[in-house]
Amino acid sequence: MEDAIKQQKELLQTIFDNVPVALNLFDEQGNIKLVNPAWERIFGWTYEEITKEGFDIIKEAYPDPDYRKEVVRFLLDSKNEWADFRTRVKDGRVIDTSWAVARLSDGTQIGIGQDVTDRKQAQRSLQEFSRRLIKAQEEERQRIAHELHDEIGQMLTAVRLNLQAVQRACDTPACSPYIEDNIRVVDDALKLVRDLSFDLRPSLLDDLGLIAALRWYVERYAQRSGLRAEVAADAPELERRLPREIETAAFRIVQEALANVVRHAQAKRVLVELKPVSSELLLRIKDDGVGFNYLALKKNAVPLATVGLRGMEERVKAVGGCLEIESERARGTEIRVRLPVSQSF
Numbered sequence: 001m002e003d004a005i006k007q008q009k010e011l012l013q014t015i016f017d018n019v020p021v022a023l024n025l026f027d028e029q030g031n032i033k034l035v036n037p038a039w040e041r042i043f044g045w046t047y048e049e050i051t052k053e054g055f056d057i058i059k060e061a062y063p064d065p066d067y068r069k070e071v072v073r074f075l076l077d078s079k080n081e082w083a084d085f086r087t088r089v090k091d092g093r094v095i096d097t098s099w100a101v102a103r104l105s106d107g108t109q110i111g112i113g114q115d116v117t118d119r120k121q122a123q124r125s126l127q128e129f130s131r132r133l134i135k136a137q138e139e140e141r142q143r144i145a146h147e148l149h150d151e152i153g154q155m156l157t158a159v160r161l162n163l164q165a166v167q168r169a170c171d172t173p174a175c176s177p178y179i180e181d182n183i184r185v186v187d188d189a190l191k192l193v194r195d196l197s198f199d200l201r202p203s204l205l206d207d208l209g210l211i212a213a214l215r216w217y218v219e220r221y222a223q224r225s226g227l228r229a230e231v232a233a234d235a236p237e238l239e240r241r242l243p244r245e246i247e248t249a250a251f252r253i254v255q256e257a258l259a260n261v262v263r264h265a266q267a268k269r270v271l272v273e274l275k276p277v278s279s280e281l282l283l284r285i286k287d288d289g290v291g292f293n294y295l296a297l298k299k300n301a302v303p304l305a306t307v308g309l310r311g312m313e314e315r316v317k318a319v320g321g322c323l324e325i326e327s328e329r330a331r332g333t334e335i336r337v338r339l340p341v342s343q344s345f
Contacts, residue, residue, distance in 0.1 A: 016036050017037055018037075019036065021038055021112055021113060021114050022035070022036065022039035022042050022043070022111070022114070022115075023035065023036040023039060023110060023111065023112060023113075024036075024110070024113075025108055025109070025111075026075070026109050026111065027107065027108065027109070028109070032050060032057060033108070035047050035050070039113070042095075042097075042113070043061070043087070043089045044089045044091055045057065058071065058072060060088065060090075061088050061089070062085075062087065062088070063088060067086075074099070075099075075109070075111065078099075078100065078101040080102060082098055082099065082100045083098070083099055083100075084096065084097070084098050085097050085098075085099060096115070096116045096117045096119075096120040096121075097113050097115060097116060098113065098114045099111060099112065099113045099114075100112045127318060127320070130314055131245070131318040131319065134248075134249075134318050135245065138201065138248055141200040141201045142200070142201040142206075144200055144201075145196075145197040145200035145201040148193050148196055148200070149193065149194070149197040149203075152193055153190060153197075156189050156190050156193065157190065160186045160187070163179055163182050163183050163186065164183065167179045167183075198217075199255075202216075202251070204216055205248070205251055209241050209242070209247065210238075210242060210246075210250055210251060210274075211231070211233050211239070211274070213247075213251055214231050214250075214272060214274075215231050217254070218230065218254075218258070218270075221258050225261075227268060227269065228268060228269040228270070229258070229269070229270040229272070230270075230271060230272070231272045231273075231274075232271060232272070232273040232274070233273070233274040233275075235274075235275060235276050237276040238274060242281065242341055243341060243342055245318075245319055246281060246339050246340075249315045249316065249318070249339060250274070250281065250337070252312075252315055253283065253285075253312050253315060253335070253337055254272055254283070254285060256308045256312055257285040258272075259308065260308050260309075261287050261289060261333075264289070264290075265289025265290060265291075265332075265333065266289050266290050267288050267289030267332065268289075269287065269288050270285065270287045271284070271285070271286045271287075272284070272285050273285075279341055280338050280340055281338075281339045281340075281341055282336070282337070282338055283336070283337040283338075284334065284335065284336050284337075285334070285335040287332050287333055287334075288332045289332050290329065290330060290332075291327045291329045291330060291331050291332050291333055293329070294309075294325045294326075309325070312335075312337075316339070319340065320340050321338055321339040321340060322337070322338040323335070
């Protein structure tokens with residue numbers, strides 16, 4: 001029995017000394033009792049330094065009082081869930097860390113931490129790349145939309161005027177039906193060009209802002225689809241213009257969500273709601289359709305089946321927002337988006 005206990009202690013000590021994550025043991029009051037070599041290597045302080053009388057490691061690592069309260073609350077109340085923090089180390093650098101807390105039966109708590117600075121930097125770089133890519137896409141969409149509207153639209157209008165002139169000049173009854181048919185074809189082409197131009201980059205979004213563009217688009221969507229669709233955005237704070245990339249992201253998310261409703265939801269009613277809250281724009285798209293299993297779809301579907309959802313996720317991440325999708329079979333789907341704005345409402 002003694003040999004078995006000794007072997008277990010050696011095993012635990014070996015793991016404690018060599019595991020490549022930071023470990024610290026602390027009591028219910030948050031006082032650190034032990035740290036492993038990886039903890040010392042990541043944060044710079046030694047165990048002897050942090051246990052000196054008067055030394056407060058939490059205060060040193062998190063100098064901002066309000067932020068420090070959040071950290072302490074997490075350490076004392078966490079239930080084996082990971083959370084990310086910005087942590088100051090001994091040499092003054094601020095690194096990204098991720099922590100979880102495990103609890104033993106005697107009240108001892110084990111903090112498990114990782115230095116995730118490289119991963120966070122990669123995520124920020126990817127987010128910046130995604131933001132630039134989306135911006136380039138929108139600029140190209142705008143260029144093509146202008147060319148469709150200004151160049152091709154004007155050319156088709158000229159063709160229509162010429163056909164009308166020919167119609168007036170032609171006195172042969174046999175010619176009239178063909179000319180009228182060509183005029184109808186040109187009218188259809190003009191409508192198609194206008195629709196394509198708006199879908200690529202709605203001029204209302206640039207000229208009048210998000211709310212006006214959404215109201216026009218949703219009304220047009222309702223006429224096309226036969227569904228009851230409305231926009232709820234009655235807060236006076238929404239009358240001011242938002243940052244261009246936020247307006248574009250919100251509009252494209254609504255555009256994609258409504259397209260998905262038409263394709264898959266079999267819904268009768270759709271609500272698009274916008275609310276200003278502090279320094280965030282809350283966007284909600286709710287339908288009463290058949291719903292779907294969102295997690296199963298993301299896990300099992302082929303890439304093309306989720307391209308619309310992935311597009312929404314990328315747009316939200318690119319502007320630092322948050323996306324939630326809640327859906328159940330036969331109970332409809334609700335998409336909730338939180339988009340940060342530069343100033344509080």
